[in-house]
Amino acid sequence: MSASEALPHDAGYEYESLPPNFSWGANMLAGAFAGILEHTAMYPVDLLKTRMQIMSPSPSGIYNGLSDAVVTITRREGLLTLWRGISSVAIGAGPAHAVHFTAYEKIKDVMGGGGNEHHPVASFSAGVAAAIGGEAIMNPFDVIKQRMQLQGSEHRSIVNCAQSLWRTEGLRSFYISYPTSISIMIPFNGFQILAYDSISKYWNPSGKYDPVTHCGAGALAGGLAAAATTPLDVIKTTLQTRGSAMDPELRNVSGIRDAAAVILRREGMSGFxxxxxxxxxxxxxxxxxxxxxxxxxxxxxxxxxxxxxxE
Incomplete structure (x- = not known):
C-alpha cells in the first residue's frame, strides 16, 4: 500500500499537522533520510559546481562550460572522481537534516503554521531556524567535501582530510565559511521553504499527501533559491578551499568581505x-x-x- 493510499485526507489527522504522538525521533529520522537522499543523488553535479567556482585552478582544471568539465574530469581523472568526497556528505547530511527538519516542523507549528492554511511568516521563520541548526552540523563536513573535490587533492578519506585540516589550519578551518554559509542558508532556506509551502498550497489546496506536488514544488523552490544565492555560494567556496590555493592572495582571504573584494577585482560581477x-x-x-x-x-x-x- 502506498503512503498516499495509507493516509486518506480524512484519516483523523490533517497531513500538514503533526499528531501529538509524532515523536522527535520519527521527525529526525524522516529528515535524516531526506538529507542523505538529497546530497548523494546529485553529488557529481555538486563536484562540478565546486570545480567551476575555484578561482585559480590548474591549467587542466579550466573548463569551458559544464559539458567540457564532465569530459575533462572523467578523461583525465577517471569517472569515479565525480564521487570523490561523497562519504563526507553522506555522514554529515543525516544528523544535519535531522536537526533541519525538526526545527522546521517545530518552529512552524509554534508560529501557527500547521494545518492547511498558508502562513508565509511561519514558513520563512521555520526555514531560517532550520538553516541555522542544520548548517552548524553540516559546515565542517562541507569543508572536508570541497577539499576532497579539488583537482589533485591528496585526501582520499574524510579522516585523512580532517586530520590534515586540523594539523595545518586548526579548528577555525572547519568553520571559516560558517558566517558565509549562514548568510547563504538563511535567505536560501527561508525563501526555499516559503516558496515550497506557497506552491504546495496553490497546487494542492486540500493538503493531502501528493507526491507530484511535493516533487514539483521542491524542484521549483530549490532552483529559484539556488540561483538567487549563487554569489554567496561562490564566496563560500573561495573561503572553504583557500587552504589548498597556490595563489597567496587567495590563500589568505580572511572573511566574506575580503573574498568578495578579491572576486570583484579579478573577475568583476560575472565572477559571482x-x-x-x-x-x-x-x-x-x-x-x-x-x-x-x-x-x-x-x-x-x-x-x-x-x-x-x-479514533
Missing part, C-alpha cells in the same frame, strides 16, 4: 555567478528528492499513527 548552471541543475532535483523523501516518510509515520489511534 561562476557555477550557476550546475548549482541550479543540482538544486532542482536534489531539493525535489529531499522534500519527496521527507514527505513520503512523514506520510508513512502519520499513517502508522492513525492505525494505532483509529
Amino acid at each position: 555567478f561562476r557555477g550557476l548552471k550546475p548549482r541550479v541543475l543540482a538544486a532542482m532535483p536534489s531539493t525535489a528528492i529531499c522534500w519527496s523523501g521527507y514527505e513520503v516518510l512523514k506520510a508513512a509515520f502519520l499513517a502508522e499513527a492513525k492505525r494505532q489511534n483509529p
Whole structure:
C-alpha cells in the first residue's frame, strides 16, 4: 500500500499537522533520510559546481562550460572522481537534516503554521531556524567535501582530510565559511521553504499527501533559491578551499568581505555567478528528492499513527 493510499485526507489527522504522538525521533529520522537522499543523488553535479567556482585552478582544471568539465574530469581523472568526497556528505547530511527538519516542523507549528492554511511568516521563520541548526552540523563536513573535490587533492578519506585540516589550519578551518554559509542558508532556506509551502498550497489546496506536488514544488523552490544565492555560494567556496590555493592572495582571504573584494577585482560581477548552471541543475532535483523523501516518510509515520489511534 502506498503512503498516499495509507493516509486518506480524512484519516483523523490533517497531513500538514503533526499528531501529538509524532515523536522527535520519527521527525529526525524522516529528515535524516531526506538529507542523505538529497546530497548523494546529485553529488557529481555538486563536484562540478565546486570545480567551476575555484578561482585559480590548474591549467587542466579550466573548463569551458559544464559539458567540457564532465569530459575533462572523467578523461583525465577517471569517472569515479565525480564521487570523490561523497562519504563526507553522506555522514554529515543525516544528523544535519535531522536537526533541519525538526526545527522546521517545530518552529512552524509554534508560529501557527500547521494545518492547511498558508502562513508565509511561519514558513520563512521555520526555514531560517532550520538553516541555522542544520548548517552548524553540516559546515565542517562541507569543508572536508570541497577539499576532497579539488583537482589533485591528496585526501582520499574524510579522516585523512580532517586530520590534515586540523594539523595545518586548526579548528577555525572547519568553520571559516560558517558566517558565509549562514548568510547563504538563511535567505536560501527561508525563501526555499516559503516558496515550497506557497506552491504546495496553490497546487494542492486540500493538503493531502501528493507526491507530484511535493516533487514539483521542491524542484521549483530549490532552483529559484539556488540561483538567487549563487554569489554567496561562490564566496563560500573561495573561503572553504583557500587552504589548498597556490595563489597567496587567495590563500589568505580572511572573511566574506575580503573574498568578495578579491572576486570583484579579478573577475568583476560575472565572477559571482561562476557555477550557476550546475548549482541550479543540482538544486532542482536534489531539493525535489529531499522534500519527496521527507514527505513520503512523514506520510508513512502519520499513517502508522492513525492505525494505532483509529479514533
